[in-house]
Amino acid sequence: MALKILITGGAGFIGSHVVRRFVKNYPDYLIVNLDKLTYAGNLANLIDIENSSNYRFIKGDIVDSSFIDKLFEDERFDAVVHLAAESHVDRSIVSPLDFVMTNVVGTVNLLNAARKYWKSNYENKRFYHVSTDEVYGTLGEDGMFTEDTAYDPHSPYSASKASSDHFVRAYADTYGMNTVISNCSNNYGSFHFPEKLIPLAINNIKNNKPVPVYGKGENIRDWLWVEDHARAIDVIFHNAKSGETYNVGGHNEWKNIDLIRLLCNIMDQKLGREPGSSEKLISFVTDRAGHDLRYAIDSTKLQRELGWTPSLQFEEGLEKTVDWYLANEEWLENVTSGNYQKYYEDQY
Ligand code: NAD
Numbered sequence: 083m084a085l086k087i088l089i090t091g092g093a094g095f096i097g098s099h100v101v102r103r104f105v106k107n108y109p110d111y112l113i114v115n116l117d118k119l120t121y122a123g124n125l126a127n128l129i130d131i132e133n134s135s136n137y138r139f140i141k142g143d144i145v146d147s148s149f150i151d152k153l154f155e156d157e158r159f160d161a162v163v164h165l166a167a168e169s170h171v172d173r174s175i176v177s178p179l180d181f182v183m184t185n186v187v188g189t190v191n192l193l194n195a196a197r198k199y200w201k202s203n204y205e206n207k208r209f210y211h212v213s214t215d216e217v218y219g220t221l222g223e224d225g226m227f228t229e230d231t232a233y234d235p236h237s238p239y240s241a242s243k244a245s246s247d248h249f250v251r252a253y254a255d256t257y258g259m260n261t262v263i264s265n266c267s268n269n270y271g272s273f274h275f276p277e278k279l280i281p282l283a284i285n286n287i288k289n290n291k292p293v294p295v296y297g298k299g300e301n302i303r304d305w306l307w308v309e310d311h312a313r314a315i316d317v318i319f320h321n322a323k324s325g326e327t328y329n330v331g332g333h334n335e336w337k338n339i340d341l342i343r344l345l346c347n348i349m350d351q352k353l354g355r356e357p358g359s360s361e362k363l364i365s366f367v368t369d370r371a372g373h374d375l376r377y378a379i380d381s382t383k384l385q386r387e388l389g390w391t392p393s394l395q396f397e398e399g400l401e402k403t404v405d406w407y408l409a410n411e412e413w414l415e416n417v418t419s420g421n422y423q424k425y426y427e428d429q430y
C-alpha cells in the first residue's frame with residue numbers, strides 16, 4: 083500500500099538513516115522529511131537520496147503549532163515517524179528549556195495535529211515516537227531495562243523524552259490514537275554529530291587534541307550500529323500492534339574508558355601512528371552532572387515478537403565508523419565550524 087509518511091528530524095544522525103532506508107526500500111511511499119535544520123540537522127547527510135522521486139524535504143519547526151496544523155491539513159499524512167529532538171545530554175544541562183520546547187511541546191503539537199486530522203480513521207494512521215533508554219534512569223552493576231522498567235529520568239534531556247513518551251501513551255489511552263514507541267540504546271555510525279562521545283573522540287584523535295573522558299570513564303553504555311536501529315524502526319513501524327513499546331539495543335555494553343582505548347588502537351592503525359600514541363591524548367575531566375552509571379537494554383521482546391536482531395559486531399562497526407569519518411573530512415570540517423565550534427569552546 084502506498085503511504086505518505088512524515089519523518090521528523092530526518093536531517094539528523096538517526097533520522098537521516100531512517101529516511102534513506104524508507105526512501106530506498108519503499109519506492110511506493112512518499113517520504114516527507116520535516117526538519118528545522120538546527121546545528122544538528124544537515125541536509126548533506128541525505129545527498130545521495132535528495133533527488134529521489136519519493137522524497138521531499140520541508141524546513142520547519144515542530145514547536146510552531148500553527149505551522150504544524152497547516153502542514154497536516156495540507157499534506158494529509160498516513161503516518162508519522164517522529165525523531166526530531168534536542169538530543170545531547172550536556173546541552174540539556176546548559177539549556178533545559180530548549181529541550182522542553184522541542185521534545186515536549188513539539189511532540190504534543192504533532193500529536194494534536196494528528197488527533198485533529200486523523201480523528202475518524204485512527205486505526206489506519208500510525209504515530210511512531212522514537213525514544214531512548216535514558217528514560218529508565220540508571221542501572222547498578224546488574225540487570226537490564228525491559229519494557230516494564232519504571233521511568234526514572236535524571237537529566238533534563240531524559241526527563242523531556244520521558245515526558246514526551248507519556249504524552250504519546252496518553253493520546254493512545256485518551257483518544258484511541260494508534261501509537262508505537264521504541265526506546266533505544268546509544269547509537270553509533272556515520273553522520274553522528276561530533277559532540278557525542280565516539281565521533282568527538284575520532285575527531286580529536288585525528289587532530290591530536292585531548293579526548294575528554296568524564297570522571298574516571300567507568301560509566302557504561304550499550305552501543306548499537308545506527309543502521310541496525312533504522313532497521314528496527316522499519317520492522318516496528320510495519321509490524322507492531324497499536325499501543326506497543328519495544329526496547330532496541332545491541333547487547334553490547336562498554337565502559338567508556340575501554341571503548342576509548344579500543345578506538346585509540348584503531349586510530350593508531352588507521353593513521354599509521356606508533357601503537358599507544360593516541361591513548362596519550364586521553365584526558366580525564368570533571369564528570370557530567372547527574373551522570374547515569376550504566377545503561378543496558380533487554381531487547382528480547384523485539385527479537386522474539388518481530389524477529390529483529392543486531393547485524394554488526396561492535397569492533398567491526400567501530401572500525402567501519404572510523405573509516406567513514408576519515409573518508410569524509412569535508413563533512414566533519416563543515417559541521418565542526420560555526421555555532422558548534424563556539425559551543426565546544428564554551429564547554430572545554
Ligand atoms: P540529532 O540531534 O542528530 O538530530 C535531531 C534532528 O532533529 C536534527 O536534524 C534537528 O535539526 C532536528 N530538530 C531539532 N529540533 C527541531 C524542531 N524544533 N523542529 C524540527 N526539527 C528539529 O539526534 P539523533 O541522535 O539523530 O536522535 C534522533 C532521535 O532518536 C531523538 O528523538 C533522540 O531522542 C532519539 N534517540 C537517539 C539516540 C542516540 O544514540 N543518538 C538513542 C536513542 C534514541
Ligand code: TDX
Nearest residue numbers: 169170171214216267268277278279294295296301338
Ligand atoms: O566528551 C565526552 N566524554 C565522555 O566521557 C562525552 C561527549 C561523553 N562522555 C561520556 C558520557 C556518557 O557516559 O560518554 C558516554 C556517552 O556520552 P554521549 O555520547 O553524550 O551519549 P549519552 O549521554 O549516553 O546519550 C546518547 O545516547 C542516548 C545520545 O546522545 C542520546 O540522544 C540518546 O538518547
